Amino acid sequence: MATVSERDVLEALAEVIDPDRRQGVVGLGMIEGVEVKDGHVAFAIQVPADEAAAKEPVRKACEKAVYGVPGVLSVTAVLTAHRPAARSAPAGDAPNAAAGVGLPGVGSIVAVASGKGGVGKSTVAVNLALGLATEGKRVGILDCDVYGPSIPRMMGIDGRPTAPEGGRLLPMENHGLVCMSMGFLVAEDTPMIWRGPMVMSALEQLMRDVEWGELDVMVCDLPPGTGDAQLTMAQRVPLTGAVVVSTPQDVALADVRRACAMFEKVDVPVFGFVENMSWFRCPHCGERTEIFGHGGARREAERLGVDFLGEIPLAPRIRETSDSGTPLIAAEPSGTEAAVFEDIAARVAVKIEEALAAAEASAPRIVIQ
Ligand code: ADP
Numbered sequence: 001m002a003t004v005s006e007r008d009v010l011e012a013l014a015e016v017i018d019p020d021r022r023q024g025v026v027g028l029g030m031i032e033g034v035e036v037k038d039g040h041v042a043f044a045i046q047v048p049a050d051e052a053a054a055k056e057p058v059r060k061a062c063e064k065a066v067y068g069v070p071g072v073l074s075v076t077a078v079l080t081a082h083r084p085a086a087r088s089a090p091a092g093d094a095p096n097a098a099a100g101v102g103l104p105g106v107g108s109i110v111a112v113a114s115g116k117g118g119v120g121k122s123t124v125a126v127n128l129a130l131g132l133a134t135e136g137k138r139v140g141i142l143d144c145d146v147y148g149p150s151i152p153r154m155m156g157i158d159g160r161p162t163a164p165e166g167g168r169l170l171p172m173e174n175h176g177l178v179c180m181s182m183g184f185l186v187a188e189d190t191p192m193i194w195r196g197p198m199v200m201s202a203l204e205q206l207m208r209d210v211e212w213g214e215l216d217v218m219v220c221d222l223p224p225g226t227g228d229a230q231l232t233m234a235q236r237v238p239l240t241g242a243v244v245v246s247t248p249q250d251v252a253l254a255d256v257r258r259a260c261a262m263f264e265k266v267d268v269p270v271f272g273f274v275e276n277m278s279w280f281r282c283p284h285c286g287e288r289t290e291i292f293g294h295g296g297a298r299r300e301a302e303r304l305g306v307d308f309l310g311e312i313p314l315a316p317r318i319r320e321t322s323d324s325g326t327p328l329i330a331a332e333p334s335g336t337e338a339a340v341f342e343d344i345a346a347r348v349a350v351k352i353e354e355a356l357a358a359a360e361a362s363a364p365r366i367v368i369q
Contacts, residue, residue, distance in 0.1 A: 004036050004041065009043070013026050015065055016062050018058055030045050038073070040073055042077070043066075043076075043077055044078050044198050045058065045059055053166055103238065105215065108356060109220060109238055110219050110220065110240055111220045111263075111268070112128065112242070114245045115255020115257075117148075117225070119247045119276055120277060122143075124274055126221075127322075127329050128341065131344065131348075132219070132348065137216040140171065140179065140180075140215045140219070141218070142207060143180065144203055151221055152181050154327060155174050155179055155327070156175070156324070157325075161210075168210055178215070200229075204236070226259050234266045235266040239268045241268060241269040242259075244256055245276055246273060246297045248295065257300070271309065272301065272347065274309050275294075275310070277313075280313060307351070309344045309347045311340070315337050
């Protein structure tokens with residue numbers, strides 16, 4: 001099979017003309033961050049912020065042109081726009097812009113994070129969102145895990161989002177929540193090979209170019225880990241606070257400390273820790289068994305002076321329900337395990353109120369005399 005190079009991709013793109021400016025997209029400097037890996041191609045097309053919808057045909061033409069290159073297996077092109085100067089990203093580890101920037105119509109944004117994958121972060125994110133909705137809040141979920149989006153599967157949503165003529169993308173909906181994920185836009189087997197800046201632009205589109213409507217809370221399922229991508233997100237997404245999920249073992253707890261430090265660095269309040277897979281009820285004798293050094297997250301929370309939000313048992317129903325597209329709270333709202341998630345959601349709701357009140361109190365006031 002032919003090996004595809006960045007040059008092949010750029011040569012194919014050189015044929016694509018931006019109809020408004022009547023010049024090639026490559027010559028106009030619109031193509032950024034071309035990544036090629038084993039025949040899978042990804043790149044960004046830089047457009048003015050207010051022209052994103054109008055440039056969709058250009059994006060499609062670019063994808064089509066690259067598909068024509070022998071050896072290309074998949075093409076992912078995203079439209080990106082530089083932020084207006086007044087909202088440019090802060091340099092270095094600057095504080096998160098929480099109270100200031102925000103998303104119009106969205107009252108608060110809560111990140112669910114974990115030091116590593118597989119600890120149940122997405123499971124907690126969906127059940128937290130459902131728990132907040134049970135309290136009467138209008139809730140959305142943004143799946144920020146662009147590398148391995150699992151929210152569509154957990155929420156039992158497939159299909160593609162649509163946009164009304166000239167309008168913004170409509171979020172998908174199920175179990176009373178609105179939801180957006182890269183998983184709706186890109187085929188599941190398409191590997192995500194983007195560099196950090198592309199991930200950020202894709203994420204900003206998922207946040208800002210979607211018709212979220214009025215929401216009390218947006219729950220963001222962050223990618224696992226505490227690398228550069230997560231730090232940038234913690235800094236650029238206007239977060240009200242963060243919930244950190246961990247399993248009880250020591251190794252996982254070291255990751256928790258890193259996650260906590262990451263949020264501190266960018267001034268995002270850590271609402272607290274959740275210990276997942278904390279204990280186990282034996283399906284035969286009904287006895288509670290404690291596993292993996294249960295209680296570690298609570299002790300770590302105390303040590304770091306962070307709140308402990310709750311412990312979730314390792315329960316087959318939690319896995320079965322979230323893996324089958326009807327998360328536990330939606331499937332068994334009156335079950336004992338659902339109550340655990342609801343308690344956590346209630347604690348988080350209080351934390352959101354406190355954080356919003358604190359942000360309000362510290363906001364500069366204009367006094368007219
Ligand atoms: P992460 O987002 O941290 O990678 P997930 O939420 O995708 O983790 O969970 C990983 C797997 O573990 C999923 O199959 C999920 O259903 C299962 N799982 C998560 N929490 C529990 C739990 N408390 N009990 C049983 N299975 C769980």
